[in-house]
Structure formats: structure tokens, C-alpha cells
Amino acid sequence: MNRYLKLVHLEVHRFRYALFSLMFLTAAIQITGLVHTTQVRVKGWREAARLGEHSTRNFSFADVIGDLQFLFAIPILISIVVLGLYVFLIWYRDWIGRDKFAYRLFTLPTVRRNVYMAKATAIFVFVFAMVSFQLLMLLLERQLFNWMVPSEYRMSSLFAEAVASNLVFVRFLLPLDGIQFVVYYGIGILAVFVLFTAVLLERSYRLPGIVYAILYVAVCGAAIGGAVYLNLYNYFYPREITAIRFCIYLMVMGFTLTLGFRLVSKKITV
Amino acid sequence: MIELVRVSQKYTYKEVLKDVTFTAEKGQITCLLGLNGAGKSTILKTIMGLTPIHGGSIRIDGEEINQNTYERVSYIPDHLAIPASMKLSDALRFMEDFYSCWNKDRANELMRFFDLDLDERAGRLSKGTAAKFNLVLGLAQDSDYVIMDEPFAGIDLFNRERIAEVFSSELVGNRGVLLTTHEVKEVEYLIDKAVLLRDGVVARSFECEQVRSEESKSVVDVMKEVLLT
Amino acid sequence: MKRYMITSALILLILASLGTFYAYGAELRLPEYKLQTLEGDLAEASKLTLLGSYVGGKGSYPIEVSTSGSKRSEQTFSNQWMKNKGPLHDQTFSEFKALYKEHPGFMRGKMGTDGYYSDQDTLIFAKASYTHSKDTDQEGTIRWSIDSLDLATGKQVRYTDELTDSVQYTNVIDVQKAGSEIHVLTNVNRVNSGNELIDMVFNAETGLPIHSVQVPLGKPSRNDRELQIQIIAEKKPTAANSRVLFLVTESSKRTDNTVSASDTIPTIFSERLFEYQYASGDVKELPLVAGAEEENRPGSWTLHSLERATYTTMHLSEEAVTINRYDLSTGFAHPQVTIKASQLGKGTISQAQVADGRIYLLLQTGDYFKNNSMPIIAVADITDGRILYQGTPAPVKANGRPDDQLDDAQFLNMTIMQ
Structure with a gap:
């Protein structure tokens, strides 16, 4: 196995307990919320049936997910914050602490960009693992819902409907449109690279590096944000706008990686 | 041959190294000597590419530093750079994974020599044991050169002797060794060549044997002469 | 491993x-839907699309259904990013699709269907925009820009003209070519004094402005009355027409501080139809809308359209649609056609459109929220009112949706591709 993949594994391995904790937290909060809300719903329906009231519409798994907007968003937001901080910590943890692992990491017989890419890949693995875990949880939660709700109160719903009924899912985490997923996560990946390169600017030039890093993030952020909000529909056709955006992203990506690789292999100080 | 030619380094406008020039030969033990802050550790870091240089050149057997350098030169920093949660066996596994020059038999031999426990975690080692394990990680590589930063710092007398023993043994063999130390007296009989540093400048570099025979001075004598005047 | x-x-x-x-x-x-024939020839409905929403399950999603099936009609992310559509691509006039394909460069950034004109020689787009002056007391500038594409040579030219004035906004209503003149009929909206119609005339050869005609719209006969102007220009955006019509309605003035509901519906005193000839600049009153005001009861309304020399009025109520057509070049009035909802079995008329010699009707058959009823569409011949087709959307495929959600769709609008 090549050293890049070994480094990816090393980084994943170092974060495994944090990742499992996030998964556990997500599962715990979501299942608790789901069980509680479903119980309340079923009780309400039973009560209505006992009183002979006719309810207009049964309820579906998607309805319950729709009721749990906030509760489902909490573990997701926590995970985003934790992973967001880890984008920085994945570097700084190698400088701080008794082991100062950076000494070992940067004297491994491999090109330094592998270290950079492995750390980035590890972050992406964590993000996608959390998203995938959320999908698995939804499957599990749907099964749980089906067990809890008697079929006479239950309305069937599509899996996509359940995803669509939570705004955090449909707007950010799991957009139903595949292209949208690629674009969102593509921009996310780009943002991670930009932050990595900013960290390396600081690690290479220390105090003045902080200023360079802030400027660099601001410029890249403006370019990426500008491309997102690019409103040229009055002049360009949609596919041309897409091409322009794509070029901007590619330029930012190219520049960020070039600079990042250069810093990590030539300028960084341990 | 590790060769530094007019190497200079700045850290936010302060010159840390100025025109540092010296060589460390294969089969010899070269010692960087100097007071605290003279730039001894920085020189080792520049050789390992852990901090950039702003002038001059560093060559190892005629080659500039590249990814293969790390297979040819093993680096033993002044602390054990292994995550605290890692077991020693995992750390050996890690080294074996990444270094194609890793010599498993030598590692086992060194582990036995220093009497180290494979199941212990890196973070729980005492300072002396950590230093020994650090030596294991560096010496178990089939490298041409070994670079050591303060291998004796903070280590008790008994262990110091045990470490010093290694230098004259097969475990170092015909490799070139470049080390920094404060404890020059302890190693004086081991070293072939000394490079005296003062404020980032090479004040004097000399063959120990030559100084002993021609000037009848010990390394410490020369050190006092050069650094304290 | x-x-x-x-x-x-x-x-x-x-x-x-x-x-x-x-x-x-x-x-x-x-679920997938399809227009299903109740009676008549399905081909008659081929240009018709029903617009509505699917509301089964959770949420509501816009859908459209035609004779070929149904699809979701919202603009998806992929569509926005990957398709090569112009901003007018989804207009009901299919001519724009062809224009985008043939002249992508010229069509770039030209919004607003009213600014287009084309004949066999040229394609023209005119725009009128108003820029406020930085100093609020100063007058701003109305700026006309006319882009003209010579279809034979591919040469593109731009003419411009400016006028200093103080207005609220301006927009182009119609663009026509008369001989070697390009006419840009522009609506100018002023604060507190209603609209003005200006015909800006340019020389098609040189691009120089020749003159401008302020189209006389008349004045209210009393101080407490005001004029509402409805302009009836050629229906097909790019088609040529030598005239434009405007309907002037005199009504009681709407006061700003109306409180009661009865005040908000102004009393109509007169309704007069005028014709403006681009070539001569003549304005002539047409004796055609007598009796229109008495038909303007609540729950009913009249739509006017002009297609070449044919002026069509369509009076619409829940019970019936009445269509009058006049040939303006000969003065000939076609026989009046009336289609009653009762002719079609059930439902009330909610929308009607006239296109290409056909009358398209949309009938709602019941309260959606009570019985999930599907609407009925009908297509009739404009010359004699004969019903050629009747149909209704019906689910054809469940796509994993439970049976009781299949009819959870409501269709409230229709469009006719022309």
C-alpha cells in the first residue's frame, strides 16, 4: 500500500474515537427525539380514535422527520463545528503536545504533499462518513417508526420525502439533486484546502503568517463567494455561467494546492 | 558526506545561522558544540528540511534534500515524536510501514539491548526510557547517517553509559553520526570531529585527534578557548 | 489489511x-399523469400544458401535464447549472427557442418579449431604461437602445437615443418596422400623472432618431375621474403589425385613502378603443366595444388581443365564454361564438385562451380540497364554437406513492405553446 494511503489511515485512526463519539451522539439524540415524537403522535391518534374523531390524514415517517427539524439539526451542527475545528487541529496537534509528532511526520520518506493530501483526505472521509452515517440512521429510524406506529395510522412515504422534510438535509447536507451535492461538497472541499493553506502560511511565517493567512482566506473566500453569487443571467447563458464558476473554482483550487504544497515542502518550520 | 556550505537562516529578521560551513563524514562521529541558542538544533533541522534555509546549500552525498534523504539519514530529535497513545509495538509497526530501510531484526535487537517493553504506551515512558526508544527508532533504520539532537539530555548516569555504549557498537557501525550535546565530557572519547558554534557562526571546526596530538588540548579546552573569549 | x-x-x-x-x-x-381524452381528437390538445402542484405526502411540488405525460416543472439545480437555456426559453412563444438556437450572440442578455421584432430581413431588439440622476432634484435620463441584426449579412448595429426627463420608469411596449422606419412604442410612467405613450421613430438605415410622436390618449372629462389605458399590441412578440390598439377606460378616481371595499372598485363611465397607425401616425377611434362596460360584472372579465389584422375580445365568466372577432383591415365582424360551461357537462370555466384558430378552456369541476377533483380541458373551433376535444389529467403511474395519494394534484393554470 502506498504511503499516501497509509498516512490517510494514520490520520483516520488518530481521530477514530472522536468520530465514533459524534456518530453516537447523533444516533442518541435523533433516536430519542424520534421515539418521543412518534409516541406522542400515536397517543394522539389513539385518543382521537377512542373519541370517535376522524382524522383527515394519517402520518408518515416524513411527517415525523419534519417535526424534528431542530432536534435533528443539533447533532449535525455539533458535528460540523467539531469537524470544522479539526480542520485546524489536524495540523496544530502535531506541533503541540509532548510528542510534537510533526518531527516524525515531516521526516517520513515521502513527498510532503502526501502529508497535506492525507490530512485533507482524512477530513473528507470524516465528513462523508458522518453524512453516510446519517443516511444509515434514517433507514434505521424509518424501521423504528414502522415498528412503533400501527399500520392503521401510518401513511407510507418515500425515503427522499423524509430527507426533503428536514431543511438541514435538503438544503445543505443531502440535497436531492446529485449535481447539487457535487457542487456543495466540491466547494466544501475547496474551502478545506484554502484553510489548510492558511494554516501552513501561519506555520511557515508565524506572526506575519497570520496576516497572510487572513488575507489569503479573504481573497479565496471572495472568489468562491463571488462565483456562487455570480449574477450574470442578464448576459450569459446558464452553461456559460457554470463554466465561469468552474474556472474560478479551478483557479482557486490550483493556486491553493500549489501554494500549499510549496509551503509544506519548502517553507514550513517544525 | 553531509555537507553544509554557507548556510544561513533568518527568523523574522534575526539571523539564526550565518554562513555555516562544515562537513560530517561517513564512518565518523561529528559533534556540534555550542552554548544554548547557538543554533545547534536548528542546523540539524535544516539538514532534515524541518525549517527552511535562506542562503547556502546542504548536500548529502552530493544530493540536495529530497524525499529519499529520509531513508538515508535517520533523525533522532530531542524528544520521542510518537503519539502518546501509541504502544511501542505499534510505533515499530509504524516505522516499518513507512521506511523501506527499516531493519526489523536490528529493531528487535535494540529493544532487547535497552530492555524495552513492547506493550508500554509511548506517553507513559520515563524520560530515560523514551530516549532509549527514540534511539531504537533512529538506529533500526539501515541509514547511512544518523543525526541526533541531545541524545544525553536529562538522562541519568547509568542510562547515559548504556547509550554511549551504542556508539562504539555494531549498531552504529560504519555510519556517519552527527550529534549535538551539552555533555561534551562524556562523549569526548567518542567523537572524531567537533564543530564549535557561536551565535549561529562556526567559530572553529577541527579533528579531535589532531588537536589532541598537535596542541595537546582536549575538546573542552578548545571549547573554553573559543567560546568564552 | x-x-x-x-x-x-x-x-x-x-x-x-x-x-x-x-x-x-x-x-x-x-405520480405520473397524462391528459386523457374524454371525447374528440387528442391531437387538438397537443399544444396545451396544465400547470399545477402535487400535494400528496409531505410538501408540495409544481408539476405540469400534457398529452405526452407529466413532469416536475420547478427549475432544478442541475437545470440551472447544466442547461443552455436563455431567459426567454420557457416563454409560451416557441419562436424564442429558435432565435436562441440561430442567433445566440444577438439574443445574449436581451430580456423582455415586447422589445423584439423580426421579419425576413432583420431581427430587432429595443430597450428603454430610465436612470435617475444622482442629484434627486435633477431630471434623470431615458435611454433607448436598439440592436438590429441584418439576417442576410449577420451585421449587428446599435442605435441609441436619450431624453432628459423626470419619470418613474419606462418600458418598451411594441417594436415595429414601417418602411425604413423603426418604431419603438414606449410607455413612460410619471409620478401622479399616469402613463404616456411615446412612439420613438428611428431611421432603419442610419440609426438616427427621426422624431418622436406622443400618442394622444385624451383627458378625463371631469376632475374626479381618471383614464386607464390598456394597450393591445400584436400578440406574437416578434411579428409585424402596422397598428397598435389602446383601450381607454374612464373611471372614478381611486383615492389613496379608500377604506371600504366598495370604494376600491371604481365606477366605469366610458370605454373607447383607438387605433394608432405606425406609418402615418394617425389615431382613429374604432366603434367596436359598445356594451363592454355592462358586461364588466364582478366574476367576469374581458381579454383583448390583436393578431395581425384580427382583433379578438373574449368575455369570460364561470358559465360561459363569448368571443368576438373583427377584421380591422376590412371592418368585417366575424360571427360571435359562445361556449357555455353547461355544454361541457360539468364544472365552471376558470381560464380560457385563444390561439391559432382554437379556443382553449380550463374548467374546474369541484372544490379541490373537498373531493380532489381533476379539471377538464376543452378545445373548440373559433369559427363556430364546435367542441373538438375534451380531456382530463389522470394518474398513469404511481411511482411508489400510495394509492390514496395519486389524485392529490391540483391544476389551476394552463399554457398554450404558440
Whole structure:
């Protein structure tokens, strides 16, 4: 196995307990919320049936997910914050602490960009693992819902409907449109690279590096944000706008990686 | 041959190294000597590419530093750079994974020599044991050169002797060794060549044997002469 | 490989779950519908599309249904990013699709269907915009820009003209060519004094402005009355027409501080139809809308349209549609056609449109929220009112939706592709 993949594994391995904790937290909060809300719903329906009231519409798994907007968003937001901080910590943890692992990491017989890419890949693995875990949880939660709700109160719903009924899912985490997923996560990946390169600017030039890093993030952020909000529909056709955006992203990506690789292999100080 | 030619380094406008020039030969033990802050550790870091240089050149057997350098030169920093949660066996596994020059038999031999426990975690080692394990990680590589930063710092007398023993043994063999130390007296009989540093400048570099025979001075004598005047 | 289990397992989890989700699980499938014939020839409905929403399950999704089936009509992210459509692409006039295809460069950034004109020689787009002056007391500038494309040579020229004035906004209503003149009929809206119509005339050869005609619209006969102007220009955006019509309605003035509901519906005193000839600049009153005001009861309304020399009025109520057509070049009045909702069995008329010699009707057959009723559409011949087709949308495929959600669709609008 090549050293890049070994480094990816090393980084994943170092974060495994944090990742499992996030998964556990997500599962715990979501299942608790789901069980509680479903119980309340079923009780309400039973009560209505006992009183002979006719309810207009049964309820579906998607309805319950729709009721749990906030509760489902909490573990997701926590995970985003934790992973967001880890984008920085994945570097700084190698400088701080008794082991100062950076000494070992940067004297491994491999090109330094592998270290950079492995750390980035590890972050992406964590993000996608959390998203995938959320999908698995939804499957599990749907099964749980089906067990809890008697079929006479239950309305069937599509899996996509359940995803669509939570705004955090449909707007950010799991957009139903595949292209949208690629674009969102593509921009996310780009943002991670930009932050990595900013960290390396600081690690290479220390105090003045902080200023360079802030400027660099601001410029890249403006370019990426500008491309997102690019409103040229009055002049360009949609596919041309897409091409322009794509070029901007590619330029930012190219520049960020070039600079990042250069810093990590030539300028960084341990 | 590790060769530094007019190497200079700045850290936010302060010159840390100025025109540092010296060589460390294969089969010899070269010692960087100097007071605290003279730039001894920085020189080792520049050789390992852990901090950039702003002038001059560093060559190892005629080659500039590249990814293969790390297979040819093993680096033993002044602390054990292994995550605290890692077991020693995992750390050996890690080294074996990444270094194609890793010599498993030598590692086992060194582990036995220093009497180290494979199941212990890196973070729980005492300072002396950590230093020994650090030596294991560096010496178990089939490298041409070994670079050591303060291998004796903070280590008790008994262990110091045990470490010093290694230098004259097969475990170092015909490799070139470049080390920094404060404890020059302890190693004086081991070293072939000394490079005296003062404020980032090479004040004097000399063959120990030559100084002993021609000037009848010990390394410490020369050190006092050069650094304290 | 056991050592790398965590990483391998995570990567497998990612590939399997995201792969499965985006391959099979992410599609929010809706039931499929199709226009089904109740009576007549299905081909008559081929240009018709019903617009509505699917409201079964959770949420509501815009859909459209035609004789060829149904689809979701919202602009998806992929569509926005990947398709090569112009801003007027989805207009009901299919001519724009062809124009985008043939002249993508010229069509770039030209919004607003009213600014277009084309004949066999030229394609013209005119725009009128108003820029406020930085100093609020100063007058701003109305700026006309006319882009003209010579279809034979591919040469593109731009003419401009400016006028200093103080107005609220301006917009182009119609563009026509008369001989060697280009006429840009512009609506100018002023604060507190209603609209003005200005015909800006340019020399088609040189691009120089020749003159401008302020189209006389008349004045209210009393101080407490005001004029409402409805302009009836050629219906097909790019087609040539030598005239434009305007309907002037005199009504009681709407006061700003109206409180009671009865005050908000102004009393109509007169309704007069005028014709403006681009070539001569003549304005002539047409004796055609007598009796229109008495038909303007609540719950009914009249739509006017002009297509070449034919002026059509369509009076619409829940019970019936009445169509009058006049040939303005000969003065000939076609026989009046009336279609009653009762002719069609059930439902009330909610929309009607005239296009290409046909009358299209949309009938709602009941309260959607009570019985999930599907609407009926009908197509009739404009010359004699004969019903050629009747149909209704019906689910044809459940797509994983439960049976009781199949009819959870409401269709409230229709469009006719022309």
C-alpha cells in the first residue's frame, strides 16, 4: 500500500474515537427525539380514535422527520463545528503536545504533499462518513417508526420525502439533486484546502503568517463567494455561467494546492 | 558526506545561522558544540528540511534534500515524536510501514539491548526510557547517517553509559553520526570531529585527534578557548 | 489489511450509502399523469400544458401535464447549472427557442418579449431604461437602445437615443418596422400623472432618431375621474403589425385613502378603443366595444388581443365564454361564438385562451380540497364554437406513492405553446 494511503489511515485512526463519539451522539439524540415524537403522535391518534374523531390524514415517517427539524439539526451542527475545528487541529496537534509528532511526520520518506493530501483526505472521509452515517440512521429510524406506529395510522412515504422534510438535509447536507451535492461538497472541499493553506502560511511565517493567512482566506473566500453569487443571467447563458464558476473554482483550487504544497515542502518550520 | 556550505537562516529578521560551513563524514562521529541558542538544533533541522534555509546549500552525498534523504539519514530529535497513545509495538509497526530501510531484526535487537517493553504506551515512558526508544527508532533504520539532537539530555548516569555504549557498537557501525550535546565530557572519547558554534557562526571546526596530538588540548579546552573569549 | 479496517470500513460505508442514495433513493418521485381524452381528437390538445402542484405526502411540488405525460416543472439545480437555456426559453412563444438556437450572440442578455421584432430581413431588439440622476432634484435620463441584426449579412448595429426627463420608469411596449422606419412604442410612467405613450421613430438605415410622436390618449372629462389605458399590441412578440390598439377606460378616481371595499372598485363611465397607425401616425377611434362596460360584472372579465389584422375580445365568466372577432383591415365582424360551461357537462370555466384558430378552456369541476377533483380541458373551433376535444389529467403511474395519494394534484393554470 502506498504511503499516501497509509498516512490517510494514520490520520483516520488518530481521530477514530472522536468520530465514533459524534456518530453516537447523533444516533442518541435523533433516536430519542424520534421515539418521543412518534409516541406522542400515536397517543394522539389513539385518543382521537377512542373519541370517535376522524382524522383527515394519517402520518408518515416524513411527517415525523419534519417535526424534528431542530432536534435533528443539533447533532449535525455539533458535528460540523467539531469537524470544522479539526480542520485546524489536524495540523496544530502535531506541533503541540509532548510528542510534537510533526518531527516524525515531516521526516517520513515521502513527498510532503502526501502529508497535506492525507490530512485533507482524512477530513473528507470524516465528513462523508458522518453524512453516510446519517443516511444509515434514517433507514434505521424509518424501521423504528414502522415498528412503533400501527399500520392503521401510518401513511407510507418515500425515503427522499423524509430527507426533503428536514431543511438541514435538503438544503445543505443531502440535497436531492446529485449535481447539487457535487457542487456543495466540491466547494466544501475547496474551502478545506484554502484553510489548510492558511494554516501552513501561519506555520511557515508565524506572526506575519497570520496576516497572510487572513488575507489569503479573504481573497479565496471572495472568489468562491463571488462565483456562487455570480449574477450574470442578464448576459450569459446558464452553461456559460457554470463554466465561469468552474474556472474560478479551478483557479482557486490550483493556486491553493500549489501554494500549499510549496509551503509544506519548502517553507514550513517544525 | 553531509555537507553544509554557507548556510544561513533568518527568523523574522534575526539571523539564526550565518554562513555555516562544515562537513560530517561517513564512518565518523561529528559533534556540534555550542552554548544554548547557538543554533545547534536548528542546523540539524535544516539538514532534515524541518525549517527552511535562506542562503547556502546542504548536500548529502552530493544530493540536495529530497524525499529519499529520509531513508538515508535517520533523525533522532530531542524528544520521542510518537503519539502518546501509541504502544511501542505499534510505533515499530509504524516505522516499518513507512521506511523501506527499516531493519526489523536490528529493531528487535535494540529493544532487547535497552530492555524495552513492547506493550508500554509511548506517553507513559520515563524520560530515560523514551530516549532509549527514540534511539531504537533512529538506529533500526539501515541509514547511512544518523543525526541526533541531545541524545544525553536529562538522562541519568547509568542510562547515559548504556547509550554511549551504542556508539562504539555494531549498531552504529560504519555510519556517519552527527550529534549535538551539552555533555561534551562524556562523549569526548567518542567523537572524531567537533564543530564549535557561536551565535549561529562556526567559530572553529577541527579533528579531535589532531588537536589532541598537535596542541595537546582536549575538546573542552578548545571549547573554553573559543567560546568564552 | 486488518490494520486498516477502520478506514476501509468508513470508505466502504461512504461509497455504498451515498452511491445507493444518489442512484436510487434521492429521487423524489411523484405520480405520473397524462391528459386523457374524454371525447374528440387528442391531437387538438397537443399544444396545451396544465400547470399545477402535487400535494400528496409531505410538501408540495409544481408539476405540469400534457398529452405526452407529466413532469416536475420547478427549475432544478442541475437545470440551472447544466442547461443552455436563455431567459426567454420557457416563454409560451416557441419562436424564442429558435432565435436562441440561430442567433445566440444577438439574443445574449436581451430580456423582455415586447422589445423584439423580426421579419425576413432583420431581427430587432429595443430597450428603454430610465436612470435617475444622482442629484434627486435633477431630471434623470431615458435611454433607448436598439440592436438590429441584418439576417442576410449577420451585421449587428446599435442605435441609441436619450431624453432628459423626470419619470418613474419606462418600458418598451411594441417594436415595429414601417418602411425604413423603426418604431419603438414606449410607455413612460410619471409620478401622479399616469402613463404616456411615446412612439420613438428611428431611421432603419442610419440609426438616427427621426422624431418622436406622443400618442394622444385624451383627458378625463371631469376632475374626479381618471383614464386607464390598456394597450393591445400584436400578440406574437416578434411579428409585424402596422397598428397598435389602446383601450381607454374612464373611471372614478381611486383615492389613496379608500377604506371600504366598495370604494376600491371604481365606477366605469366610458370605454373607447383607438387605433394608432405606425406609418402615418394617425389615431382613429374604432366603434367596436359598445356594451363592454355592462358586461364588466364582478366574476367576469374581458381579454383583448390583436393578431395581425384580427382583433379578438373574449368575455369570460364561470358559465360561459363569448368571443368576438373583427377584421380591422376590412371592418368585417366575424360571427360571435359562445361556449357555455353547461355544454361541457360539468364544472365552471376558470381560464380560457385563444390561439391559432382554437379556443382553449380550463374548467374546474369541484372544490379541490373537498373531493380532489381533476379539471377538464376543452378545445373548440373559433369559427363556430364546435367542441373538438375534451380531456382530463389522470394518474398513469404511481411511482411508489400510495394509492390514496395519486389524485392529490391540483391544476389551476394552463399554457398554450404558440
